[in-house]
Amino acid sequence: MKVKVNQNCIGCGMCIDICPEVFEYNDDGLSRAKSEEVSDSLKDSISEAQEACPVDAIEVE
Numbered sequence: 001m002k003v004k005v006n007q008n009c010i011g012c013g014m015c016i017d018i019c020p021e022v023f024e025y026n027d028d029g030l031s032r033a034k035s036e037e038v039s040d041s042l043k044d045s046i047s048e049a050q051e052a053c054p055v056d057a058i059e060v061e
């Protein structure tokens with residue numbers, strides 16, 4: 001599966017707390033996916049991060 005953080009991100013850090021395997025801060029203090037392609041085994045954790053994101057910035061394919 002593919003994960004992307006779009007420009008809506010406000011850097012609240014929720015996704016990084018919930019799923020540090022996938023998300024990290026970039027140099028601007030916003031979130032980014034460590035790698036665009038991530039293991040399907042992280043699906044539940046990514047869904048949780050997606051639901052927690054206050055600005056719908058996490059896109060999953």
Ligand code: SF4
Nearest residue numbers: 009010012013015053
């Ligand atoms: S939860 Fe959403 S707004 Fe918060 S850091 Fe993650 S992507 Fe950005």
